[in-house]
Amino acid sequence: GQNIDQPTEMTATEGAIVQINCTYQTSGFNGLFWYQQHAGEAPTFLSYNVLDGLEEKGRFSSFLSRSKGYSYLLLKELQMKDSASYLCASSGTYKYIFGTGTRLKVLA
C-alpha cells in the first residue's frame, strides 16, 4: 500500500529548532518532498530528497533514509511566519502521495 504518516500538530518557540518527522510507504519511490502551506493558501515547495542524507537550504534542512522509509524536516531559528502546515509528500509511480500535514505553531 501507499501511506504517509506525520504528526498532526507541533508547537515551538520563536528562535528555537523544530524537527518534523515523516514515515512513508510508496511503490516505485522517486523522491521525498516537503511543502509549506499557510492557511488559505496553496502549498509551496520547500525541499526534495532522493538519496539518503541531509539537504540544507538556509534555515530549512531535510533528511532522508530510504531503507527506513523515514524523512524529517528541520527548521532552525524559528520565526513567527513559519507558523504553517508542513506537508510531506512521497513521489511514486504516477502520483505524489501527501501526508495530512503537520500544523506548526510558533509562539513568541
Next chain:
Amino acid sequence: GAGVSQSPSNKVTEKGKDVELRCDPISGHTALYWYRQSLGQGLEFLIYFQGNSAPDKSGLPSDRFSAERTGGSVSTLTIQRTQQEDSAVYLCASSLLSINSGANVLTFGAGSRLTVL
C-alpha cells in the same frame, strides 16, 4: 503564464448541479495534477495527466468525477450531480517533468473552493 491559474476561485452550487473547474498550468509544463483538500485535511490525489493522457485516474472518488486535458495545456475537472461531501478546495498543480524524472517540483494554483449547499 507565470503561474498556475485556476477558476473559479470560489463556487457555491446547489446539490445535484454540475460544476466545471478549470486549470491553466504553467506554459511548457507537461504534467498536471488535481488534488482535493477538505477543511483541515491533507491533499487527496484525484488524477494525473502526462500531456493529454491520464495514466492514473484511480483517485477519482466516483463516476460523477471526470477530467480532461486538451492541447497538453488547460484541464477541466467536472463534477456531475454534486453532493455536499464534494465541498472542498480543489487544487491543481503542474510540473515541467514527468513524474518519474526525479526532482519534479509541483507548482500549485491557488485552488477552487467549492461549496455544495
